[in-house]
Amino acid sequence: MAIDTLGANALASNSVTTAKIANDAVTGAKIPADAVVAADIADGSITQAKIASTVRLGLKSVQVFTSSGTYTKPTGINTIKVFVTGGGGSGGAHGIANDMGSGGGAGGTAIEIIDVSGLSSTVAVTIGAGGAAASAGSNNGSGGGTSSFGSYCSATGGSGGSHGNVGAGVGGTGGVGSGGDINLSGGSGGNGWDNFNVTATYARSFGFGGASYYGGGGRGSSYSTIAAEGGLAFGSGGGGVHATHGGASGAGKAGVVYVEEYA
Numbered sequence: 001m002a003i004d005t006l007g008a009n010a011l012a013s014n015s016v017t018t019a020k021i022a023n024d025a026v027t028g029a030k031i032p033a034d035a036v037v038a039a040d041i042a043d044g045s046i047t048q049a050k051i052a053s054t055v056r057l058g059l060k061s062v063q064v065f066t067s068s069g070t071y072t073k074p075t076g077i078n079t080i081k082v083f084v085t086g087g088g089g090s091g092g093a094h095g096i097a098n099d100m101g102s103g104g105g106a107g108g109t110a111i112e113i114i115d116v117s118g119l120s121s122t123v124a125v126t127i128g129a130g131g132a133a134a135s136a137g138s139n140n141g142s143g144g145g146t147s148s149f150g151s152y153c154s155a156t157g158g159s160g161g162s163h164g165n166v167g168a169g170v171g172g173t174g175g176v177g178s179g180g181d182i183n184l185s186g187g188s189g190g191n192g193w194d195n196f197n198v199t200a201t202y203a204r205s206f207g208f209g210g211a212s213y214y215g216g217g218g219r220g221s222s223y224s225t226i227a228a229e230g231g232l233a234f235g236s237g238g239g240g241v242h243a244t245h246g247g248a249s250g251a252g253k254a255g256v257v258y259v260e261e262y263a
Helices: none
Strands: 059-065 069-071 079-085 109-115 123-126 147-149 153-155 182-184 256-262
Touching: 059 069, 079 147, 079 153, 109 153, 147 256
Parallel strands: none
Antiparallel strands: 059 256, 069 123, 079 109, 079 256, 109 182, 123 147, 147 153
C-alpha cells in the first residue's frame, strides 16, 4: 500500500525561504531539465546585483586619444580592446629637375584585448607625431613617432620618403605593431623617380603616402598644379613632391589610440 508522504506534513506556501537553503545546496544537477520556466520567476526578482561579475554585458563606452594623455578605467569596466597606431612618415622632397620624391610610410598598429578587472591605477598613453613635411630641395621626409598604451602594446611610426635625386627613389617603409594579440605593419609609401621627365600638366606621381589601418595616405604632387598632400587617416604617410611643382612634401598624419570598454 502506498504511503502518503505529504499529507499533514505538506509544505506551506512560502515556507521554504532563502534562509533555510544552505549555500550551494541547490545545484543544476538537482533541477530537472525545463523545470524552471519564465512563469516561475517573479518580475524583478533577478537583479544586476545577483548576476555574477564574470558575466560580460557588452560594449559600454569608448575613449579616443589623438594626443598623449592618461587612460582611466571607468567604474564597472572589466575588459578593454585597445587599438594603437603609430605616426605616419612624411613624403620626400623633389631633389633637382625631373625628380620626384617618394611617399612616406604609414605607422604600424597593435590590437590587444586586456583584462582590466583588477586594474587600480591609470595607464600612460603616448601618441606618435606625424613626420614633418620636407622642405623644397634634396631633402628626405621625416619618420613618424611611436604610439603606446602603457607597457601593454605599442606601434612604431612609418619612415620618411626619400628625395627624388637618390636613384631608386624608394618609398618609406611602414611601422610595426608589437605586444598586441594582432600586430600589423603600416603600408609602404609609393616610389618616386630620379631624372624622369613627365611634362603633362596634370600628370601625377607614384609618390603617394602609405596606408595605415585606418586608410590611405596623401597623394603625390602633379607635374605643376597639384600640391603634395599630407596623410589623411590616422597614422598614414604624406605624399612626395615633383621638382617642377616645387614646394614642400606632404606631412605624415599623427597616430591614435582607440579604446573600447566592456562591462
